Amino acid sequence: MQQNNGVGKSQLISFAVFSLILMGVMFYFQSKQQPVEDGAKPSVQPVQKSNVPQLQRHPDTASIQKVQLKNDLLTVDFTTLGGQIANVKLNKFNAFDEKIKDKPVLLFSGNNADYGFQFKDKSGKLVDTKDLIFKSTTDGNTISMQANAGEATITFIYTLLDQYTIDFKVRTQGLTSLVSDNKADFVWNYNVREIEKGRSQEQTHTEFVYAFNNYKSYDYDSRGDMNEEKEILNWIGVKQQFFSALIESESGFKNSSGHQEVIEKGEFLKKFHYNGHVDLVANELNQDFKWYFMPLDLKLLKSYGKNFDEILPLGWSFIGFINRGFFIPVYNMLSSWGIAAGWVIFLMTIAVKFILSPIMYKQHKLSAMMRVIRPEIEEVQEKYKKADPMKKQQATMEVYRKAGVNQFAGCLPGLVQIPIFYALFRFFPNMLDLRGKSFWFVDDLTAYDDVIKLPFNIPFLGEHLSVFALACTIVILIYTIMSAGNMQQPTQEGMPNMKPLMYIFPITFMFFLNSAASGLSWYYFVSNAINIVIILVIKYFILDEKKIHAQIQENKAKPKKEGRFQTRMREMMEKAQAQQRQVEQMKKQQQKKK
The missing domain is CATH 2.70.98.90 (Beta-galactosidase; Chain A, domain 5)
Known part of the structure; x- marks a missing residue:
């Protein structure tokens, strides 16, 4: 049975080459933005009158001053x-x-x-x-x-x-x-x-x-x-x-x-x-x-x-606390060093990744453990292929339990990212200090970049393509492909396969980012590029799958005590099975009466 070994060294090289090409494209667009010379005067066109009627006032008289x-x-x-x-x-x-x-x-x-x-x-x-x-x-x-x-x-x-x-x-x-x-x-x-x-x-x-x-x-x-x-x-x-x-x-x-x-x-x-x-x-x-x-x-x-x-819409409750207590103070501290706003965002991203590194490490360790036990999971699914889906699910969870793998722990990083994402969604378009700050080819980090202008309008996208949004979408797609290899296929009939949805998400994200603050796109480009580097570093330099396999075998030999969540899941499944048997018995009794 063939295993998915994740990312190969050739992919590491490909990612490095891709990053260099992408950075080169960004510098190319930067060079295309010619600054206005000091002595040059821009041509001023007459401002078009609005189709909105002005508020009514009395006609001018000599007494009005x-x-x-x-x-x-x-x-x-x-x-x-x-x-x-x-x-x-x-x-x-x-x-x-x-x-x-x-x-x-x-x-x-x-x-x-x-x-x-x-x-x-x-x-x-x-x-x-x-x-x-x-x-x-x-x-x-x-x-x-x-x-x-x-x-x-x-x-x-x-x-x-x-x-x-x-x-x-x-x-x-x-x-x-x-x-x-x-x-x-x-x-x-x-x-x-x-x-x-x-x-x-x-x-x-x-x-x-x-x-x-x-x-x-x-x-x-x-x-x-x-x-x-x-x-x-x-x-x-x-x-x-x-x-x-x-x-x-x-x-x-x-x-x-x-x-x-x-x-x-x-x-x-x-x-x-x-x-x-x-x-x-x-x-x-x-x-x-x-x-x-x-x-x-x-x-x-x-x-x-x-x-x-309160006029400043930094988000309610915990979201506002993240902005007021972390992102704004960190931005102010870094910008006081006199570096460009884009590099301040870059350093902010690294700071967030450093704080979340213990959670991310556990997530990638869990991914590695799930990859190691995948052959056993596939054997269970094959063994119970024609059996009751509930039994197949119980057998699958038993493999996880004996191996000491909590498959639901992988949800934690995603849950942590939700308030951070919403806080940043509020931070970038409302941070006055970022208004009008340029970076590379972007003239304002609180607005979208429209270096690529389209001769037509695309619904929900507009008449431009944001380079930062496009770069961010590509990097998110690469990260998704690299991390989706660890996702299990549905263990029950009728359950949707989430992998296609994971690939569609980065594409839909493009429509959101294209008209959003370019600072937000730049942040998530850097964030997901760091995620890719972390995956590769953890895989090749930190986690040893042989040691993980040995640890799993040790876990299997030890008596395992069910956690509260696992106990509740088992009890719910047993209750569902009992109800299903009761329904089947009632159907048989009705058929006998007929």
Whole structure:
């Protein structure tokens, strides 16, 4: 009976040659990316107008003016139409654009956002501050805007504070003569502009975010309507992949509701509408608010102490703990050495492999033990070929038990990898420090690489092929072929053969990685390449199959005590056999009666 001896030395040589070829291809693509010379100016094409209608504003009049406040991080323009923030530019960041170099990150601009307070007067007519023309005065980093609504005076006071914060105070006088209600509606409309490379990925990360329960609780909404009628929101915002715009209310927003709508094409990703109540005290609106226009940097978000760090989608519970407690600190430590981000990911991969090495060693040892006892397993399957499938399964498990092989222990490495994979799936597209970091031919490790552009669209794949995703898929396929040789065929009739599914998985993985962050593809390319090296090293330099065979024979000679899992499996099989015999007896009795 012929045994499968696993990987031969010729395969080791083949893998080494393949790796060199693959690295050569990557360097080739890198060399094809010509840098722009310092003196060269890229041609700037006029920006196409979006098919999404702009938010409605009044036509320009001579009385409408704009005033600007600026610090190192923010440039903010205010308009006297509605007394609103008209433009917000984050000074330290650039948006992705294939044609425009150094395109600024603009959260509010071009009438894509408006907000204001709505009151009902005593006749039932709606008064909206967005329709009022304010007069402005500037004093240092503070702008005061004042408008009249009937006999009432409404004053908005904006102060640009440190970092990314704008203090926003609302004061009214004489509003009691105008309104008959004890509340005002705060209404915010926001068409979110595309900033990053990879529309679908950024669209997925664009959603409502809000805190309540005195900043202790946090929630988000990425689809359709949001309704928080019972909670008092401390702040409400809209986050994108790396940036957020949010407003905080000192007294809180009540009876909140919102709606979002996906925009398929154009410069905008989604439309947002929010409505929340704020209280009037003695029929006057005297409330304090703050606007925040921030990059989603974990350290920055934590510094505010208002649960802003929950905006960063690093994963819930244990997944988030892995990112916050391991991947982010390790990345920060390695990047502080001044090495390229791609090599930081490379070293992170090695660190993870080192931590998981005891589990991986046990997995490969188990694979070697199963390969050694395979002839005995095949003999049992042949012996009970025509017998009851349950007996064949019991006989197979008895061979494993006597040999001291726990076949279910091989599931442990796979289970360990699941939370790590999901943590990395959250880490790479949300790590601000990786944004815009290039590596070889990749211009941004938080987005896909599209070096290979296709003249047509492939469903679920797009109009490009990611080199990193393609390389990762090939390496995963090689690793699967090398490790699948140890997989047993189904021991019961009707059970599916998992081997074909294992080969299909790397191909389907390509569709997932092709539009994912290239840093994730690079990580898994390195991870699976290391897996292949580990298999070869363990096979040829660490594990001796002759010694393993001798150990198995010793295990057979020793009396074996069943573990709890094995006992339960045996009891379940015996119970199933008893039920099967009972059913057969009942069938025989019914046939006799007939």
